[in-house]
Amino acid sequence: xxxxxxxxxxxxxxRHRDHRLFNYTxxxxxxSLWAQRTGIGWLAWELTHSPSWLGIIAAADLLPSxxxxxxxxxxxxxxxAVRMMRLTxxxxxxxxxxxxxxxxxxxxxxxxxxxxxxxxGINQPFSTSARMVYYPTLVPREDLGTAITINSxxxxxxxxxxxxxxxxxxxxxxxxxxxxxxxxxxxxxxLNLLRIHGVHAEDIARKPKGMxxxxxEGLGYAARHAGIGPMLLLLVLTSVAGRPxxxxxxGFADDVFGRxxxxxxxxxxxxxxxxxxxxxWLTRRGAAGGLTxxxxxxxxxxxxxxxxxxxxxxxxxxxxxxxVVGFTQTVTGTGIQALLQIAVAPExxxxxxxxxxxxxxxxPAFGAILIGWIADHAGLPWTVTGAGLILVLSWMWxxxxxxxxxxxxxxxxxxxxxxxx
Numbered sequence: 001x002x003x004x005x006x007x008x009x010x011x012x013x014x015r016h017r018d019h020r021l022f023n024y025t026x027x028x029x030x031x032s033l034w035a036q037r038t039g040i041g042w043l044a045w046e047l048t049h050s051p052s053w054l055g056i057i058a059a060a061d062l063l064p065s066x067x068x069x070x071x072x073x074x075x076x077x078x079x080x081a082v083r084m085m086r087l088t089x090x091x092x093x094x095x096x097x098x099x100x101x102x103x104x105x106x107x108x109x110x111x112x113x114x115x116x117x118x119x120x121g122i123n124q125p126f127s128t129s130a131r132m133v134y135y136p137t138l139v140p141r142e143d144l145g146t147a148i149t150i151n152s153x154x155x156x157x158x159x160x161x162x163x164x165x166x167x168x169x170x171x172x173x174x175x176x177x178x179x180x181x182x183x184x185x186x187x188x189x190x191l192n193l194l195r196i197h198g199v200h201a202e203d204i205a206r207k208p209k210g211m212x213x214x215x216x217e218g219l220g221y222a223a224r225h226a227g228i229g230p231m232l233l234l235l236v237l238t239s240v241a242g243r244p245x246x247x248x249x250x251g252f253a254d255d256v257f258g259r260x261x262x263x264x265x266x267x268x269x270x271x272x273x274x275x276x277x278x279x280x281w282l283t284r285r286g287a288a289g290g291l292t293x294x295x296x297x298x299x300x301x302x303x304x305x306x307x308x309x310x311x312x313x314x315x316x317x318x319x320x321x322x323x324v325v326g327f328t329q330t331v332t333g334t335g336i337q338a339l340l341q342i343a344v345a346p347e348x349x350x351x352x353x354x355x356x357x358x359x360x361x362x363x364p365a366f367g368a369i370l371i372g373w374i375a376d377h378a379g380l381p382w383t384v385t386g387a388g389l390i391l392v393l394s395w396m397w398x399x400x401x402x403x404x405x406x407x408x409x410x411x412x413x414x415x416x417x418x419x420x421x
Contacts, residue, residue: 013150025192027158030158034161044113054251055371058372059366062121069125069354074215089127095119148338163265163268164268227407241306241394242306282335293402298328300391303395306387
């Protein structure tokens with residue numbers, strides 16, 4: 001299952017100018033973005049001390065992807081991905097500036113925080129769909145799988161260090177500080193994006209047929225594909241049961257472990273460090289065969305680690321198992337993205353990958369609301385333990401279909417007929 005791998009394929013992917021440029025400012029942007037997410041979670045908890053509000057704020061950030069991702073995928077297949085990427089990153093920058101100004105002025109309230117989270121949620125599916133089409137323009141097709149895992153490594157490095165940075169800054173300097181840092185980092189990232197042109201863009205003749213018809217075509221293509229459909233369903237199950245757990249960590253840090261914002265930084269950083277380790281391992285492994293087996297196996301490990309975290313009241317044991325959760329979430333999420341990007345026909349890439357975005361970002365919103373509501377009645381520990389058991393059941397289902405999924409996703413990619421759903 002575990003490939004031996006080496007680093008030669010990583011150097012090959014980084015030799016391309018646009019790919020290197022993109023990564024120059026990506027890490028600071030992601031570092032500040034995860035610090036901001038930590039700050040928003042802590043601010044929501046300070047304003048309400050309610051697990052339900054943690055779920056609602058998370059849902060405002062995540063839920064719009066469910067409804068807007070199909071539309072954003074159609075647009076990403078139609079327009080210049082480089083320009084779409086620049087626009088969406090500019091919106092993130094302006095959003096951070098507004099959040100900083102309102103918090104620093106002391107006028108932020110929970111409903112204002114909700115509206116700002118909703119704005120992020122509306123922008124995010126367009127940003128992600130743009131990136132899904134934009135990223136393959138940075139490298140030739142043979143380096144795409146490795147480039148995706150490199151991007152995941154950078155993403156998880158930001159996720160590992162960002163919450164810790166927020167935990168250090170919030171106490172002495174206030175939560176507004178992390179919002180200002182995100183504004184500054186995305187300003188630099190946006191300026192850097194102006195230097196990138198995407199020279200490996202796929203030359204595909206497209207005839208617009210109407211938004212809804214094109215969205216249906218992408219959905220039908222994914223549903224008929226013997227590998228993409230089941231893998232997206234597995235992503236739904238793991239996203240609903242597993243990925244909302246980090247959104248509940250402010251409650252664990254305060255009520256279960258009694259550690260405050262510093263404890264929250266440790267818990268979120270544990271998820272990030274585990275995710276970083278998973279991304280590095282997956283990057284070194286490369287795009288070799290057997291990735292489907294890895295994704296399915298890691299779903300089981302994620303479930304067990306999530307259940308144990310929910311049961312423990314020992315802080316450092318919880319930190320350790322959250323690192324395992326972060327490792328497995330990254331390997332499954334990035335592995336599924338890589339498999340889909342390699343298997344999908346180029347002419348529907350934006351639409352199919354927008355389904356990935358809808359699941360990856362949108363379905364955790366339902367899980368966050370559900371887990372938050374159940375936790376209000378049953379308590380956070382037992383609720384999270386139950387989520388872990390659901391993940392184990394998801395693994396049992398996926399394991400029974402593993403051979404067929406692997407054959408469909410890991411064969412040599414080919415263009416498939418596009419028909420309406």
